[in-house]
Structures are given as structure tokens and as C-alpha cells.
Amino acid sequence: MSGQAVQLVRRTDDSVVEATLYDGMRPEDLLLVERAWSPERLRLYEQLLQKGVRRDEWPESLHWDWSKKAPELRFLQATGFGIVYDRSWEGVMLTKTAAHVARLAEDKGKPLVYVDYLEVAPWNWRVLPLELHGRFKGIGSVLFREAVKQSIDEGFHGRVGLHALPQAETYYEKVCGMTAIARDPIKQNLLYFEFSRGRAQKFLEEGGAT
Amino acid sequence: MTTKTKHDGPSREWLRRMAEAEERCGSVTVGGLAADMGLVDGSSSVELPRVFSRLVEFARRSRGLSVEALAQDADVELAELVAVEDAGKMPSPRTVFQLAKVLRLSTGKLMELAGLAEPKDVSLNQAALRFAARSEPTAKLSREEREAFEEFVKVLVEASDGG
Numbered sequence: 001m002s003g004q005a006v007q008l009v010r011r012t013d014d015s016v017v018e019a020t021l022y023d024g025m026r027p028e029d030l031l032l033v034e035r036a037w038s039p040e041r042l043r044l045y046e047q048l049l050q051k052g053v054r055r056d057e058w059p060e061s062l063h064w065d066w067s068k069k070a071p072e073l074r075f076l077q078a079t080g081f082g083i084v085y086d087r088s089w090e091g092v093m094l095t096k097t098a099a100h101v102a103r104l105a106e107d108k109g110k111p112l113v114y115v116d117y118l119e120v121a122p123w124n125w126r127v128l129p130l131e132l133h134g135r136f137k138g139i140g141s142v143l144f145r146e147a148v149k150q151s152i153d154e155g156f157h158g159r160v161g162l163h164a165l166p167q168a169e170t171y172y173e174k175v176c177g178m179t180a181i182a183r184d185p186i187k188q189n190l191l192y193f194e195f196s197r198g199r200a201q202k203f204l205e206e207g208g209a210t
Numbered sequence: 211m212t213t214k215t216k217h218d219g220p221s222r223e224w225l226r227r228m229a230e231a232e233e234r235c236g237s238v239t240v241g242g243l244a245a246d247m248g249l250v251d252g253s254s255s256v257e258l259p260r261v262f263s264r265l266v267e268f269a270r271r272s273r274g275l276s277v278e279a280l281a282q283d284a285d286v287e288l289a290e291l292v293a294v295e296d297a298g299k300m301p302s303p304r305t306v307f308q309l310a311k312v313l314r315l316s317t318g319k320l321m322e323l324a325g326l327a328e329p330k331d332v333s334l335n336q337a338a339l340r341f342a343a344r345s346e347p348t349a350k351l352s353r354e355e356r357e358a359f360e361e362f363v364k365v366l367v368e369a370s371d372g373g
Contacts, residue, residue, distance in 0.1 A: 005219060006219035007225055008225075008229075009225060035326065039318065039321060041303055042306075042307050042318075042321065045303075045307060046307075067326075093240075094241075117240060118238065118239060118240035119241070125237075126237075128236075137230075138228055138229035139238075140238025141229065141238070142228075144238070162240045164239070165239045165240065165241070167239065168237040168238050168240065170236075171238050174235075175231040
């Protein structure tokens with residue numbers, strides 16, 4: 001596993017902190033991630049139940065379990081990325097470089113990096129019904145940027161595809177500038193997004209459509 | 211872990227712009243919904259310490275519940291509960307939470323026993339070992355098993371740590 005210095009924004013005072021982005025996470029790293037995150041998931045789950053928050057307002061990945069994804073890291077085409085601050089995993093992403101091809105007309109059939117899963121640590125979530133605003137922001141963007149860089153490194157020219165959860169559709173379409181292709185029946189009807197090489201370059205340089 | 215010293219991340223301006231945008235959107239999560247995360251092939255299941263499987267089984271039997279009835283009361287999948295009890299499969303965090311609620315045991319301690327949380331309580335490990343050593347899964351709880359179970363439950367009751 002190798003790492004590089006990245007920065008995150010601390011939500012309380014908007015200060016920038018130095019963190020480390022690792023690639024090549026191992027299956028055992030995902031087990032540690034879930035061990036650290038699951039008590040916080042449960043704490044939120046209890047609070048949401050106690051406050052009677054409607055299910056459609058719950059964080060959509062509340063029941064995720066990264067330990068279930070650990071075996072996938074044994075495959076060569078899968079890469080795990082994670083951001084660590086002060087010995088704590090703040091966000092994790094799993095990408096695949098095979099078995100997925102571009103669907104955009106201009107790139108149809110060409111290889112791309114597929115973002116299989118991306119999630120930030122539960123203590124970084126904004127859960128407004130609980131008046132929680134999270135510890136750090138920018139984690140998802142820094143991780144996603146790494147997927148675009150991986151695509152360039154692989155010779156895929158920044159082509160990236162992903163299925164966003166409904167609460168994240170606005171971010172990938174309006175903020176990152178990805179193209180919404182279609183809802184995918186084999187992926188629980190999630191909306192599939194893709195980056196063309198031009199849009200990916202703009203995202204790297206300027207932060208997409210912002 | 212090795213860490214490169216060069217700073218290869220985005221500029222500070224890029225980061226701040228994107229961080230603010232994230233804030234407005236609320237979520238950046240990618241991937242399958244909850245069910246998908248729990249339905250990876252069986253090879254991903256991790257062997258549980260046998261004590262968790264046995265604890266769930268004993269707690270159920272001591273209440274005179276069938277597996278089906280417990281699954282229904284706890285609102286968990288019957289197949290998952292069977293797999294936890296019989297095959298020692300690792301349950302999802304939600305299942306542990308639901309079981310803890312119905313069986314009135316400490317969520318945090320059950321999470322530790324299930325291998326889903328970092329072990330914090332040394333006395334819990336000791337109690338679990340004593341329980342494992344003295345119990346065997348049979349149709350009815352023997353007096354000795356019941357004593358072992360009740361002693362272990364004292365360590366696990368919800369009131370002891372507020373869940």
C-alpha cells in the first residue's frame with residue numbers, strides 16, 4: 001500500500017488539514033474500516049429510530065458493510081483507495097479497471113474506470129434531521145478525483161463510470177459534470193453516470209461543473 | 211504502509227470549492243443499496259467466534275422461540291439468522307442491532323462478539339470463553355448450560371452499558 005499527501009477541510013473552522021490517501025488497500029484494511037465504522041452506523045441508527053426520522057431521510061448507506069467487499073480486493077482489476085487522518089479511515093473507494101466499458105455515444109465500448117463503491121466515514125455524514133454536520137468535508141471529492149487520475153494512468157483518458165445512490169445524484173451530475181445515462185434495472189434502478197475525457201479533464205482542473 | 215512525500219492532491223482552491231459543493235449536495239455515496247452490500251457471494255463470510263452463534267441460539271431457545279419466530283420478531287431475514295446460528299456466518303450490523311433489541315442484550319457487546327467492533331472489554335472475552343467452554347448446542351438447555359448462559363447474559367444485559 002502506498003500513500004500520498006492530500007488535504008481535507010475541517011468542518012468546524014474551515015481549516016485545511018493534512019491527511020494521507022492510500023491506494024492498494026488490502027482485504028484486511030476493509031475489515032478494519034468496518035470495525036471502526038459500524039459502531040457509528042449503529043449509533044446513528046439508534047438515534048434515527050429514537051427521533052422517529054422518516055426512512056427516506058436516513059443516510060442511504062447506513063447498512064453498508066465494507067467487510068463484505070473485502071474478498072473483491074483479491075482480484076487484480078480491483079483497487080481500494082482510502083483516506084486516513086490521525087490513524088482513522090475517513091473515506092474509502094473501490095474501483096474496477098475491467099469488465100466495464102463506456103456507454104456514452106462518443107466513447108461507446110471503450111474501457112473505463114468503474115467506481116464500484118465510495119463512502120465517507122459515518123462521522124463525516126451530514127445528517128440534518130439529527131443536526132449532525134460531520135467532521136471533515138471534501139473527502140468524497142478527493143477520492144473521486146483519484147478515480148479520474150487512475151483512469152488517466154491506465155490510458156483510459158479520464159473515462160469513469162459509476163452508479164450513484166439517489167441522494168448523491170446531484171453531486172455527480174451538477175457538481176462534477178458527469179453525464180446521466182440511464183437508470184439501471186440490474187443495479188436496483190440506480191442512475192448510471194459517466195465522464196467523457198473532456199469533462200474529466202475539466203473536473204481535474206476546475207472541479208467540474210461548479 | 212509507505213507514504214510518498216510529494217503532494218499530489220488537488221490544489222487548496224479546488225478542494226475548498228468541491229468541499230462547499232459537497233456540503234450543498236449532502237451525499238457523495240456510490241454503489242449498490244444496502245441489500246447489495248450484504249449479498250456478496252458466500253466466500254466473503256467470515257467464520258464467527260462460535261460463541262456468538264451459540265449465544266444467539268441459547269438466547270432464542272431460553273425464550274422458547276423458533277428460529278422463524280425470532281427472525282420475525284427481530285425483523286431480520288430467516289436465511290441470515292439460520293446462517294448465523296448454524297454456519298457461523300457473520301451477521302450484518304443491522305441484524306446484530308435488531309437481535310440485541312429483541313433479546314435485550316447490549317448492542318455494543320454483541321457487536322464485539324460478532325467481530326464487528328473492536329474488542330474493548332477484557333471481562334467480556336473472559337465471560338465468552340467460560341460460556342463457550344461450558345455449553346454445547348443440544349435440543350434443550352441442560353441445567354449446566356442454562357447456568358452458563360445466565361451467567362454470560364449478566365455481562366451482556368442492556369442496562370449494563372446503555373446499549
